Amino acid sequence: MEKETEATKDEPAAPAPAPRVAVVLFLLKGKSSVLLGRRRSSIGDSTFALPGGNLEFGEGFEECAIRELKEETGLEVQRTEFLTVTNNVFVESPKPSHYVTVFLRARLDDPNQVPRNLEPEKCHGWDWYDWGDLPSPLFWPLEKMVKSGFNPFAKIPS
Numbered sequence: 001m002e003k004e005t006e007a008t009k010d011e012p013a014a015p016a017p018a019p020r021v022a023v024v025l026f027l028l029k030g031k032s033s034v035l036l037g038r039r040r041s042s043i044g045d046s047t048f049a050l051p052g053g054n055l056e057f058g059e060g061f062e063e064c065a066i067r068e069l070k071e072e073t074g075l076e077v078q079r080t081e082f083l084t085v086t087n088n089v090f091v092e093s094p095k096p097s098h099y100v101t102v103f104l105r106a107r108l109d110d111p112n113q114v115p116r117n118l119e120p121e122k123c124h125g126w127d128w129y130d131w132g133d134l135p136s137p138l139f140w141p142l143e144k145m146v147k148s149g150f151n152p153f154a155k156i157p158s
């Protein structure tokens, strides 16, 4: 049953907070490079994270990843593969939030494409980092994956 906060005489009841869905992309280059950007956000400010964002109503995961990548970096990919999904509750951010995050991966269609920082209000800039020598601090959900041994370059079991 949907929970609602108590309505007052003048204000309608606010809907109870609900989990949201995000789609993020491991964009891979060569044998071991991934694209990361330093976040400017109330969630994970200044930490290094993957391109991606909120799934829009009616959108597919791949469609969302391709759109967010293009909006944030100008880079284009044609197809993606599903990697994993994680459940992340951000209790300490100013506005607590809960994200179910879908991780996809892709390779650059043209390895000579250069990322541009098209949303500078959300990111300090994009760059390629070696998976064996990642920058610090990583956005904590990503840090957790790295620590658990997750490898976005691994062959996906069929």
Ligand SMILES: Nc1ncnc2c1ncn2[C@H]1C[C@H](O)[C@@H](COP(=O)(O)OP(=O)(O)OP(=O)(O)O)O1
Residues within 6 Å of the ligand: 022, 023, 024, 041, 043, 049, 050, 051, 052, 053, 054, 055, 068, 086, 088, 099, 101, 122, 139, 141, 142
């Ligand atoms: N690497 C990650 N691991 C887990 N969750 C992540 C990761 N990256 C992002 N998220 C979650 C938490 C973020 O607040 C949420 C939305 O991504 P974020 O990049 O903040 O949105 P956005 O501002 O690009 O979205 P939009 O463009 O839709 O407004 O996704």
Ligand SMILES: [Mg+2]
Residues within 6 Å of the ligand: 051, 052, 053, 068, 072, 122
């Ligand atoms: Mg984003």
